[in-house]
Amino acid sequence: MSRTKTWIDTPSAPAFVPPPGAVDAHVHVFGPEAEFPFSPKAKYHPEDATPEMLFALRDRLGFSRNVIVQASCHGTDNAATLAGIAKAGGRARGVAVVDPDIEQEELEQLHAGGIRGVRFNFLKRLVDNAPKDKFLEIAKKIAPLGWHVVVYFEADLLEELVPFLEAIPTIVVVDHLGRPDIAQGPDGADITAFKQLLDSHPTIWTKVSGAERLSPQGPPFDDFVSVIRPVVERYQDRVLWGTDWPHPNMEHRIPDDGTLVDVVPRIAVTPLLQRKLLVDNPMRLYWPEELG
Ligand code: 0GY
Numbered sequence: 192m193s194r195t196k197t198w199i200d201t202p203s204a205p206a207f208v209p210p211p212g213a214v215d216a217h218v219h220v221f222g223p224e225a226e227f228p229f230s231p232k233a234k235y236h237p238e239d240a241t242p243e244m245l246f247a248l249r250d251r252l253g254f255s256r257n258v259i260v261q262a263s264c265h266g267t268d269n270a271a272t273l274a275g276i277a278k279a280g281g282r283a284r285g286v287a288v289v290d291p292d293i294e295q296e297e298l299e300q301l302h303a304g305g306i307r308g309v310r311f312n313f314l315k316r317l318v319d320n321a322p323k324d325k326f327l328e329i330a331k332k333i334a335p336l337g338w339h340v341v342v343y344f345e346a347d348l349l350e351e352l353v354p355f356l357e358a359i360p361t362i363v364v365v366d367h368l369g370r371p372d373i374a375q376g377p378d379g380a381d382i383t384a385f386k387q388l389l390d391s392h393p394t395i396w397t398k399v400s401g402a403e404r405l406s407p408q409g410p411p412f413d414d415f416v417s418v419i420r421p422v423v424e425r426y427q428d429r430v431l432w433g434t435d436w437p438h439p440n441m442e443h444r445i446p447d448d449g450t451l452v453d454v455v456p457r458i459a460v461t462p463l464l465q466r467k468l469l470v471d472n473p474m475r476l477y478w479p480e481e482l483g
Pocket of ligand 1: 261263343366438439440
């Protein structure tokens with residue numbers, strides 16, 4: 192399988208200047224493969240996207256910190272993610288993917304390595320199976336560590352997943368808003384169902400990321416902005432944002448990270464909303480000890 196490259200090396204410099212201490216709360220590292228081979232079950236085979244490349248992007252975009260989310264191509268071996276966190280000198284934390292039979296000692300090692308959450312992935316094109324009962328076992332094990340759960344699913348699964356989401360004893364962060372159909376508009380069925388979920392479950396948060404994946408129109412993502420701005424205003428204390436660099440599986444629509452950053456002030460339209468989205472909220476989940 193040839194290796195895919197899904198990012199541009201020198202994205203445009205954004206016009207928007209993120210507030211001091213801004214966290215890009217959804218990024219990945221790939222490899223380097225020679226050191227950290229991909230999982231035999233990986234559904235894509237990317238070029239190396241190294242921590243050094245990530246930190247250069249972070250600085251170019253004006254961010255201070257990253258949350259590195261274990262990518263499906265590395266399976267449940269979190270070594271590449273941990274190496275990225277270790278190289279960041281305190282400026283990165285992470286979300287792991289773990290097996291249900293993980294021992295307490297390994298969880299404690301992951302915690303020492305900067306992991307603060309686990310991810311449950313329901314996308315059939317990324318993982319072979321998503322066993323809810325096993326995921327709940329994991330959720331119970333990680334809850335005492337003060338971690339949270341990140342869940343990635345598509346809108347057509349939302350209704351079926353509600354009892355599962357309700358059984359998770361920690362904060363739940365839904366990736367990319369549960370992938371609503373943005374073409375339905377701000378009052379569409381998908382985003383309405385998702386808002387009802389957030390209305391009735393105060394411990395469910397969301398990443399208001401994924402403009403490049405969800406917008407049929409593409410840059411400058413006017414359709415995404417019109418649907419997502421009300422979400423940021425309404426749930427302003429439980430939203431996170433990330434570039435999603437290096438944009439797995441986006442080889443046919445590689446985004447410009449600078450353009451993505453310029454979506455932020457259009458969905459979070461005041462300095463206060465921007466600070467909550469990029470600083471206060473991610474700090475509560477990933478660096479709570481710094482909040483005093
Ligand atoms: C994302 C989205 C995707 C991939 C992964 O772990 C992954 O491989 O999350 C995707 O293909 O939609 O958030 O990175």
